[in-house]
Amino acid sequence: MSRLRRDPREERATHRLTDGGRPRWGLEAPPASGRLRRDPRREIEAARVPGLQRLRLDRTSRSIIPVIPSPVEPLPKAAPTIRIVEEPAFLVAVVPDAPGGRLTPLDRQLLGAARDLADVAGGATLVLAFGTVDGLGLAGADRVITMAGGGSEDPSARAIALATALSALHPRHVLFPESAKGGDLARRLVARTGEELFTGAENLTGKLVTRAAANRRIEQRMAPPGLMTLAPDAHSPHAGPAHEAREIPAPDVFPSGGHGAILSVEDLPVAADALSLAEADFVISAGSGIADFDLFRALARALGATPGASRMVCDAGLMPRAAQVGASGTVLEAACYFALGISGAPQHLQGVARCEHVVAVNTDLHAAMVERAGLAIIADAHPVMSALLVALRAEAQE
Template identity: 30%
Template sequence: MKIIACAEARADRIEPVSFEMIEAARSLAGDGDEVIVFFAGKPAADAAVAFGAADRLVAAHSDEAELVPAESYARILREVIAAEDAALVLVPYSASGLDIAAEVAARKGWPLVAYVNAVTHDADGIRATAQMYGGKLLAECQVTLPAVLMVNPGAFAEAVPAALAANKVREIDASGHVRNGKVKLVAVELPDPADVDLATAERIVCVGRGVGDAGNIDPVRNLAALLNAEIAGSRPVVDSGWLPRARQVGKSGRKVKPKLYFALGVSGAPEHLEGMAQAGVIVAVNTDANAPIFNVAHYGVTCDLSELVETLTEKLQAASG
């Protein structure tokens, strides 16, 4: 069986989720199976020296665009699937992946399972565990091959970057697909990290909608200072203007891997989990015992957020003298 792991790039760098797709594919590959990375983007040379955890790389590149739009990516991917006679395709749950996975599955007539958290391979095909209702329910899905799986970032560890031998790399000129596609890249706008880089923070205290209102942010900020941590927020908090966008964690914000991550009043929607599920230790505080954040938390508390912040702040102040 041939398994295609889809990789992504943003501007001049490979997205970390690409390595997670390789690890997911490798976990399914048995003796005699082959893991093939499909990459479409400008830094094709970077892909060749990074994806050594796979058996082969098919790299599509275009010098005419910084990014290959999802429409063109999906079209080239379908051609690669046919040429390789692949039986399973893993696509990351991302802004592009939402378009790519659906189009490929529909045009190939293959089953698609989205929001996948775990997957195993047996004689009957693929058994996938997928999130439903924002992660509050988990569905066990039995899927026959060939199939497409859209995998949640953070569900798998990242494969170790390594170089591939030149004879294991096949390059495709994607310029024609990009030029003739209906979707045109207008510009690439990267987030401004401003005065903080959450990606390098060792401790993060993140607040979600459960914080209540902007007036409750300051006590959390004080707690973060005592922990020598950066304060961050989920998308609803940032959209409300309570914290700047540079401090947003999640799919549309920053992906972080701190040693310690406090999730205060964060429900744990898939978009947020994508940004923090690989943290070393996750402590979740939420009054909803069924909140999806508890599926990834190492420690969980169902209590009043304000009371916990106040008590913990007092304990840390007393300990510090």
């Protein structure tokens, strides 16, 4: 062997400190074998980088090199990617409902289906909107035409405008939502143009469109025709990058002297508490955590919301049975649902599954309604209602 054999007894005798008492060992003197013994604690102290709260060791050399951490600058946010289709091979037109200038969940599903049809062979989506609509680029729209003026609130006038625009644009497909407004407009357009309409599509691809028939015992399928309506929850919304949503000029859809059968349309205001829950766009509900129902009704009037309630409140007779929200009451299609003191039973969550926005006020951080909500306030509902009333009154006086 090239290495000397160690003698532990001799090493202990060499390093033993003769100060009496408990045996102690000094590591400064070299062992008899000639091999230096390591002191891990001393090595760590020698390699420690000073000035840092967290332990950091410098293994590059025996000397201590101070390291001053440089401030970390936040990375610049990348600009959002916008997809641009300059010269589309064809167009897929979409006519959304867009009440109040916002896309409904069915409108977003409609644009997602149109996006899939357009991406098959280099096409582009075209939105024909009666008024300004927000968020079309994120929903997958490449081109936007705003069909304004000329009695556009009249459904027959809208059908005339669409027939004229589509004859000038020649899209490959035209998609409507299967809703009260969109379905009526699609059928009026078919009656005017005589084209074939495929209603209630439940599965839509570039080669095939299907729907259930005969009480869902059979399935009808065919190649996608020119005009189609899409059933709710039949397609997922667009989840890819945002698109350009380029505004292009609208064709002259109202020539001189042309108009529909209705010359004037006027929206009549309706009290929110007179609406049924199925028709309401904004619903505020009280749960078992609400004791002051006069305050609750005052807040509902100030917000212009339709009042609702949970099953426990209706069973107690504090609210009418028609106000019950849930699977055993009314399933909502509201844009906003405001839940006060509602924990969120499974049947109640089924009733608000199709609501676009949910706001919850509850003292329980782990309540199911808080988990479902897009905005949650963890507090007692009564001070929150009082604060909202004060804020609404102050805003009304400005």
